[in-house]
Structures are given as C-alpha cells and as structure tokens.
Amino acid sequence: MLGLLRIRPVRSFRKSHRMKKTQIGIIGLGKMGAGLALQAVEKGYPVVGMDIRPRPDLETDSLRVVTTVAELAQQLERPRKVFLYIPAGAAVDGLIDQLEPYFEEGDIIVDGGNSYWGDSIRRADRLQRKGIYFIDCGTSGGPTGARNGACYMVGGKDEAVSQLKDFFVDTAVPEGFLHTGPAGTGHYVKLVHNGIEFGMLQAIGEGMGMLTHFREELDISAILGLWNNGSVVRSWLVQLMKQMYDQEGGSFNVPSYIEDTGEVNWLVADALRMEVPIPVISQSIMQLFTSRDQNPTWAKAIAMMRHGFGGHPYGEDEGLKHERRFGRVGEYEMPKLAKGEEG
Numbered sequence: 001m002l003g004l005l006r007i008r009p010v011r012s013f014r015k016s017h018r019m020k021k022t023q024i025g026i027i028g029l030g031k032m033g034a035g036l037a038l039q040a041v042e043k044g045y046p047v048v049g050m051d052i053r054p055r056p057d058l059e060t061d062s063l064r065v066v067t068t069v070a071e072l073a074q075q076l077e078r079p080r081k082v083f084l085y086i087p088a089g090a091a092v093d094g095l096i097d098q099l100e101p102y103f104e105e106g107d108i109i110v111d112g113g114n115s116y117w118g119d120s121i122r123r124a125d126r127l128q129r130k131g132i133y134f135i136d137c138g139t140s141g142g143p144t145g146a147r148n149g150a151c152y153m154v155g156g157k158d159e160a161v162s163q164l165k166d167f168f169v170d171t172a173v174p175e176g177f178l179h180t181g182p183a184g185t186g187h188y189v190k191l192v193h194n195g196i197e198f199g200m201l202q203a204i205g206e207g208m209g210m211l212t213h214f215r216e217e218l219d220i221s222a223i224l225g226l227w228n229n230g231s232v233v234r235s236w237l238v239q240l241m242k243q244m245y246d247q248e249g250g251s252f253n254v255p256s257y258i259e260d261t262g263e264v265n266w267l268v269a270d271a272l273r274m275e276v277p278i279p280v281i282s283q284s285i286m287q288l289f290t291s292r293d294q295n296p297t298w299a300k301a302i303a304m305m306r307h308g309f310g311g312h313p314y315g316e317d318e319g320l321k322h323e324r325r326f327g328r329v330g331e332y333e334m335p336k337l338a339k340g341e342e343g
Contacts, residue, residue, distance in 0.1 A: 006234075021043075021166070022120070022163070022164070023081070024040055024045050025046075025076050025083065027050045027095065028085035029050070029065070029088065030147070032139065035143050036085065036146040038058070038063070038147060038149055039148065039171050045167060045168045046063075048065075049065045050066050050069070058278075069102060073103065078107070079162045079163070080103060080106045080108065081174065082099070084113060087113065088116065089115075089151065091117055091181050092111060093119075100132070104132075105131030106132075107132050107133070109127065110135040111137065111138075112139045114190065114191075116185055116187065117185070117191060117265050120187045121183050122157065132158075133156065134183060136183060136186040137153070138189055138193065139152060139153075140152075149172055152178070153178060153190050155184055155187065155188075156182070157182070159195075183245045190266075191266060194263055199280040201284065202284035204238065208220070208241070221246055221250060224238055224242035225242055229273060257294075258292070264284075268281065268285060
C-alpha cells in the first residue's frame with residue numbers, strides 16, 4: 001500500500017502537467033495564420049492572434065484577437081512565443097522593430113513565412129543581443145496543412161526549439177517536424193524544397209502537354225487517377241492535377257500566365273554562388289518567365305535574323321508548315337539492306 005500511495009501522486013502530477021499547453025501568439029491571420037490558430041485551439045493550445053483587421057469570426061474563449069502589438073505582448077504569458085505569418089521582406093523587419101521594445105530576454109519569435117535564409121540568420125543575430133530567441137520555420141502544406149497538419153522545417157537554438165517542440169509535433173502531420181539545425185537552416189531547407197517543387201510542377205505540366213498532343217484522345221483524368229495508384233510518379237501534386245483538371249470540366253481552359261513570389265530565384269542565385277548545378281530547377285524558372293511574355297522581343301529578334309540570313313518569312317507561312325510536316329518521308333527507322341545489296 002505504501003508503494004501505491006507514493007506512485008499515485010506522481011502519476012497525477014504528470015497527467016496534469018501534460019494537459020497544460022503553452023500559449024501561442026500568431027501575427028497575421030490570413031490563410032496560413034488563421035488556419036494554424038484554429039488548429040492550435042482544437043489541439044488545446046490557447047492562442048492570442050493579431051491582425052490589422054478585426055476578426056470577430058475567429059474569436060472564441062481560447063482564441064483572442066487583438067489589433068496592436070502592445071495588446072499582444074500584454075496578453076501573452078512569459079516567456080512569450082509568437083509566430084509571424086506575414087509576407088517575406090522588409091515587413092518582417094518592421095514587425096520585429098515593433099515587437100522588440102515589448103519583448104524580454106527568453107521570449108521567442110518564430111518566422112513561419114518564406115523569408116530568405118540569410119535574412120533569418122541576420123535577424124537571429126540581432127535579437128540574440130537582447131536575449132530574444134529567433135526561430136526560422138519553413139512551413140509546407142499550404143493553407144490545408146496549416147489547418148489540418150503542416151510540415152515544419154525548423155532552424156534555431158536548441159533551447160528555443162525545445163520549448164515549442166510539442167506544439168510543432170501536435171500541429172504537424174505524423175513525422176512532419178524536423179529541427180534542421182541553427183538559425184537559417186529551416187528557411188534554407190524550405191527554399192530547396194520550393195525549388196524541387198518547381199521542377200516537379202514543370203515535369204508534370206510538360207507531361208500534360210504530351211498527353212493532349214497524342215494523335216488519339218486520351219482520358220487524362222483517368223490516367224492521372226491511375227498514376228496516383230502504385231506508379232513511381234504518384235504524389236500529392238499528381239492528385240492535385242487531377243482534382244483541378246476535373247474541377248475545370250476536363251480541360252486546361254485557364255490563363256497560361258504563371259505568377260509567383262520570386263523565392264526560387266533566390267535559390268538559383270545561391271546555386272550560382274555555390275557553383276552547384278541545378279539545371280532542372282533553373283529551367284523551370286525560365287519557363288515560368290516565358291508564360292508571362294505575351295509580346296516576346298526575343299522571338300521577334302530571332303525572326304528578324306532568320307529573315308536576314310535566309311529570307312525566312314515574318315509570321316506564319318503555309319508552305320513552311322507543309323514542309324515541316326511532310327518534309328521527312330520515313331516515319332520509322334530505315335529497313336536494313338537485304339543480303340547481297342550491301343555496297
């Protein structure tokens with residue numbers, strides 16, 4: 001009996017300790033920030049959100065929304081832990097400028113956006129002088145991941161990351177959290193991830209082009225469904241391709257202009273400095289630029305030079321179209337010569 005009496009209080013203490021979850025601040029309640037805030041509350045984490053716009057639609061007993069940094073800092077328990085989900089660039093530095101006077105030694109700022117890894121190292125060094133921790137957290141999975149389970153690539157000091165490990169694990173998909181190393185590594189790993197994504201998107205897009213140009217009409221939706229069941233190219237991107245293709249009524253009738261935030265350009269620049277060859281990722285960026293060129297000077301320049309050296313026409317020419325299509329007589333490999341016909 002004495003043994004049991006000694007064990008029960010310990011178990012009770014551990015259970016109550018596990019139930020208490022750290023309070024989280026989230027600045028930027030857009031698609032990513034709002035999704036993460038809602039998921040965190042569902043997982044038992046009290047949240048104080050901040051946005052320049054009132055968000056009464058998000059407020060609950062466990063999710064309070066404020067509109068100023070001063071209110072946020074006042075309502076967060078110490079040590080404060082706040083996630084930033086705002087666009088990369090000067091806005092992040094500006095927000096850190098606003099937070100710094102209110103934050104104290106031991107507080108933690110997590111940049112969950114797609115900032116450049118070099119900027120993250122600089123910000124970590126700056127905040128470290130005041131004893132404030134900075135974590136760079138590459139977040140993948142988009143709004144759906146933020147709402148239902150993300151993939152986190154986290155850079156920063158061990159003592160800061162360890163305080164948020166439970167939160168990362170709880171709001172990630174299974175095995176979807178990794179402490180990648182010191183400051184800058186999280187955003188660098190996420191940047192490489194984004195470059196791979198661009199290469200994969202380009203390959204899938206080119207595959208769709210080949211399917212639509214075959215001499216027989218192919219059931220593209222069925223093919224995409226097939227590929228996502230046991231093939232070596234099965235993936236979430238192939239799944240999304242099928243989903244969006246079906247959503248557009250079984251067609252590619254959308255604008256061909258591709259927009260982006262320019263982040264993978266940073267990776268190409270890094271590769272040039274590091275002298276690391278990334279031809280597929282680099283070419284995917286060039287193809288993206290091509291999608292925006294509605295009045296291409298480069299094509300006009302080539303046409304001018306071809307006209308100059310060979311008299312080639314400007315614009316379309318039915319005669320050249322015919323020659324391009326029928327100039328080659330044999331469609332297949334030439335047959336081997338019969339015995340006795342050599343030479």
